Amino acid sequence: MFSIEAIESIYMGDPKFLNRYLKVERDELPARFRITKSIPVDFDSSASVEDLWEVHDREMGKCRELLESIDSKGKNIGLPEATPSLLDLKIAIVERILENCHICERRCGVNRRAGEKGFCRLLETSRYASEFLHMGEEPELVPSHTIFFTGCVFACVYCQNWDISTRPESGVDINPEDLAGTIKRRRHEGSRNVNFVTPTPHAHSVLKIINRVPVNIPMVWNSNMYHSREVAKLLEGVIDVYLADFKYGNDECARKYSKVKDYLSVVKRDHEVAYQNAEIIVRHLVLPDHLECCTKPIAKWIADHIPEVRFNLMFQYTPYYRASKYPEIDRRLTSDEKRRAIEIVEEAGLEDVLI
Numbered sequence: 001m002f003s004i005e006a007i008e009s010i011y012m013g014d015p016k017f018l019n020r021y022l023k024v025e026r027d028e029l030p031a032r033f034r035i036t037k038s039i040p041v042d043f044d045s046s047a048s049v050e051d052l053w054e055v056h057d058r059e060m061g062k063c064r065e066l067l068e069s070i071d072s073k074g075k076n077i078g079l080p081e082a083t084p085s086l087l088d089l090k091i092a093i094v095e096r097i098l099e100n101c102h103i104c105e106r107r108c109g110v111n112r113r114a115g116e117k118g119f120c121r122l123l124e125t126s127r128y129a130s131e132f133l134h135m136g137e138e139p140e141l142v143p144s145h146t147i148f149f150t151g152c153v154f155a156c157v158y159c160q161n162w163d164i165s166t167r168p169e170s171g172v173d174i175n176p177e178d179l180a181g182t183i184k185r186r187r188h189e190g191s192r193n194v195n196f197v198t199p200t201p202h203a204h205s206v207l208k209i210i211n212r213v214p215v216n217i218p219m220v221w222n223s224n225m226y227h228s229r230e231v232a233k234l235l236e237g238v239i240d241v242y243l244a245d246f247k248y249g250n251d252e253c254a255r256k257y258s259k260v261k262d263y264l265s266v267v268k269r270d271h272e273v274a275y276q277n278a279e280i281i282v283r284h285l286v287l288p289d290h291l292e293c294c295t296k297p298i299a300k301w302i303a304d305h306i307p308e309v310r311f312n313l314m315f316q317y318t319p320y321y322r323a324s325k326y327p328e329i330d331r332r333l334t335s336d337e338k339r340r341a342i343e344i345v346e347e348a349g350l351e352d353v354l355i
Helices: 004-011 019-025 032-037 049-073 086-100 176-188 200-212 229-235 251-258 263-277 291-305 335-348
Strands: 127-134 144-149 194-197 219-223 241-245 279-285 310-314
Touching: 019 279, 032 049, 032 086, 032 200, 049 086, 049 229, 086 200, 086 229, 127 176, 144 176, 176 200, 194 200, 200 219, 200 229, 229 263, 241 263, 251 263, 263 279, 263 291, 279 291, 291 335, 310 335
Parallel strands: 144 194, 194 219, 219 241, 241 279, 279 310
Antiparallel strands: 127 144
């Protein structure tokens, strides 16, 4: 039996399945959002949502063709910015979604633009708690320009960022123009990407920020992957890498620890859509006493359905926030649990694993 330290050294190394991200990071290819911004689209923002979606779905065909053409040549070509663009259309649609909010799959249906609050308790204005060059993310992302949004669509009892996620009214109001300028400055300081953390209820603001970014840089959607199927469509052509949490292997654990329903069907769907449209780093935080019910089915599903992903098996679980009220997870992982988690991943046959 290998020691934990020896096994960690085996799994460390360059990622196998982040080829496009690395080329964008080195400025060898354009980020996806630059392609979407280059496609001119004539639309009436006052038209029905159904009509806007019809235009969007038609124009996305052009976006996919242009992306394929650029990638086949392997060059970062100059792309003129269109006005209005396909990215402008995506923003128009997501702003309409706010009026009957179904940005996440809770689908509260409130009008956030009119001051109504759903589960996340967020209105139209987005706030962020901090932004900085993060050195603690996956090696291929560091240094990562992380932007931590306030609020969340989950209610995880062990949340390590509970002071941010449970206080959506805290933080700094987002000005897309100013934050885009900060992204440019951070890029010049050495950032390899823009990492939007807990972005789901802020999808409208994320798209507005990206639309104003003046530099070529990969966009990372760092989330619990519980966004709606409509938002998944809007993110295509914008997000380069999904830094995707896969927390639970069944709906019962998701309801108990994150107060969320239909977890598996939503998260599996959003992972599969992301897999078709971008690159993925899947994060799985191993929970005490949850290896067979969560870690094992997650590893198997990924190997069967989205095998070409970077898989990060995470052992840093700490019983934060309200975990003390749940005795079965009110402790750190044991060495035996870590070894068993590694065995599970090996048995699943995943090819690109980080521990």
